[in-house]
Amino acid sequence: MKHSRKEVTIVVDGKKMVCPEGESLLKVAQANGVFIPALCYFDHVDPPLGTCRVCTVKVKGKYTAGCQVKAQEGLEVEVMSPELLDHRKAVVEMLFTEGNHICPLCEKSGKCVLQALGYEMGMDTPRFTFTFPGREIDYKPKHIIMEHHRCIQCKRCVEEVFTDDGKPVFYFQQRGKETVVAVDYEQEARLTYEQAHRAMEICPVGTILLKEDTIDTPGYRKYDKMPISAVSPAVEATLAAPRTESAPEVKKKTVATVSLAGCFGCHMSMLDMDLNLLDLIQLVTFNRSPFTDIKQFTTRCDIGLIEGGCCSDENVEVLRKFRENCEILVSVGACAINGNLPALRNWMPLEQTMEEAYLQSATSDETAVIPHHEDLPKILDKVYPCHEVVKIDYFIPGCPPGADHIYKVVQNLLFGTKFNVPYEEFKYD
Ligand code: SF4
Ligand code: SF4
Ligand code: FES
Structure with a gap:
């Protein structure tokens, strides 16, 4: 009973x-x-x-x-x-740095419990130094590949994978830092396809991979969308449990960026923020921007950063959309502020500019024509700085403005962080 x-x-x-x-x-x-x-x-x-x-x-x-x-x-x-939240995050960071985890190249990406925990805990740059261990990948087993770089030595396979007559297939070999999970090739060869497949599923990371098969959903997935059928029911339930209210959710600000008649130099400068970029993406979400490849606004944004002036009707339309959808609009760099190089054509009539560009250039021959199609943007009579088209709230001068400078201005506008701008920060390369 x-x-x-x-x-x-x-x-x-x-x-x-x-x-x-x-x-x-x-x-x-x-x-x-x-x-x-x-x-x-x-x-x-x-x-x-x-x-x-x-x-x-x-x-x-x-x-x-x-x-x-x-x-x-x-x-x-x-x-x-x-x-404790930080302690557990440190453990996950340690597991990442102890092995070689390159998620975009990993077959288990999107179904990996370690990766899911990294997302869950908001891990970005681990506090520990990467050890880059030089481990071998074992291709010798009949059904599986052992990708030792990713093994976290959880012992699940050792405790759970047996042949039909109870012989273990995996075992720990060597000691200390040299410890690896080895395969008994003879016993492994006796596993059925289904048993080998189960071994792959039991492994919470991408160490045990089936030769005959691959994980069916490779590639980068956010934790929220992660299919978790590859993990045990208990872990699946644990992962699916609602997050506690004690885990603070930071309300992120939204930023949009665009390059109009510019050379993308200001965007390159934004990418030059290096590690500051990691701090920034903790605080902001990029919406419409070349960084995200989002082409239409999906929400109203706190701040819009405009690179380049307006040389076509399309530039004007995009700039107006930014004005409509952004609380604060900032002209970033000389092209947005005064037209800069593209505006060199402003001193001659448009017709002459087009002839110079398409008919008289060094590479033009007798077949050259001035491009003309209803789908092409219409070129304006001259290049206009952004503030002559819409109201611009702030200006960041420079060609391009320095990465630190942009970072400080964005921080100031979004969070009121005060800063001084030394003369040297105004950069014209
Ligand atoms: S095992 Fe997980 S954490 Fe490691 S590389 Fe693969 S997906 Fe990333
Ligand atoms: S289940 Fe995977 S991660 Fe865990 S010890 Fe075995 S091979 Fe390593
Ligand atoms: S020690 Fe691994 S889940 Fe508890």
């Missing part, structure tokens, strides 16, 4: 939760809307593996693996303190 387990009350971050005695803390928290990340955890492996420490929580002030904590009366657990 099956006995139902006694109910107990545990306290997670000050919130009471009632559950069966001995229930896994991960499951109880999850059922009550608290997200404790997990990586090596595998539902029916008991006791849990406890190898990754991604689930670290605090019990009685001591760090412990949350997946190994069982519910008992009076248990008090700390899960979502800023210190």
Whole structure:
């Protein structure tokens, strides 16, 4: 006869939760809307593996693996303190830096639990130095490839993959930093296709790959859209659990950028922000911009950065759209501010400019014509600076303006951060 387990009350971050005695803390928290990340955890492996420490929580002030904590009366657990959020993020960063993880090239990208946790925790540049280990990829097994660069040594395959007569297929070899998960080739060859496929699914990262097959959805995916059928039901549920309210959501500002009659030099300067760009994308989302390839506004933006002046009716139309859709409009660089090089043609009539450009140039021959089609933008009589077409709120001079300069202005406009502009920052290359 099956006995139902006694109910107990545990306290997670000050919130009471009632559950069966001995229930896994991960499951109880999850059922009550608290997200404790997990990586090596595998539902029916008991006791849990406890190898990754991604689930670290605090019990009685001591760090412990949350997946190994069982519910008992009076248990008090700390899960979502800023210190623990940062601690768990550090563990994920460590796992990334310990191996060689190049997600855009990885077959498991989009179905990888480590990658999902990186997104979940907002990881960008890890605080640890990359170790770039020189590991071999093992192509010798019959069904699978072992991509050792990505192994996090979670032990799932060692504990879970066996032949029909119970022989292990994976085992740990060597020790310390040299530890690798090796394959018993003889036993591996006895696996069926389905068993080998399951081994690939059990691996939470992209280490075990099937030769006969590939992951069906390669490529970059955001966590929110990630299909998670490749992970165990428990981890799938953990990943799908609603995020706790304690995880602060930063309301990002939106920025749009465009190049009109410019050379893209100002956009290149924006990219030159280097690491500041990483700070910036924590704070802002780019909407319509060559950076995103979004061609139409999908929302009203806080700030629009305009490179280049107006030399065609299309430039005018785009600039007006920016004025309509941006709270603050900024002319970035000399072309937007005074027309700059493209405006050199302003001293001669348009007809003469077109003849010079298309009929008289060094590469023109007797077949040359002035392009003319109703689909082509109409060239204006002269090049206009942006503020002569629409109201411009701010100007960032330079050709191109320096990356730091643009960064500081954007920060100032969006967040009121004060700064001085030294004379040297006005740059005309
Ligand atoms: S295993 Fe995961 S984290 Fe590593 S490269 Fe592949 S997708 Fe990225
Ligand atoms: S191969 Fe995959 S499942 Fe096995 S220990 Fe490495 S990461 Fe874990
Ligand atoms: S140690 Fe708990 S999920 Fe890995």
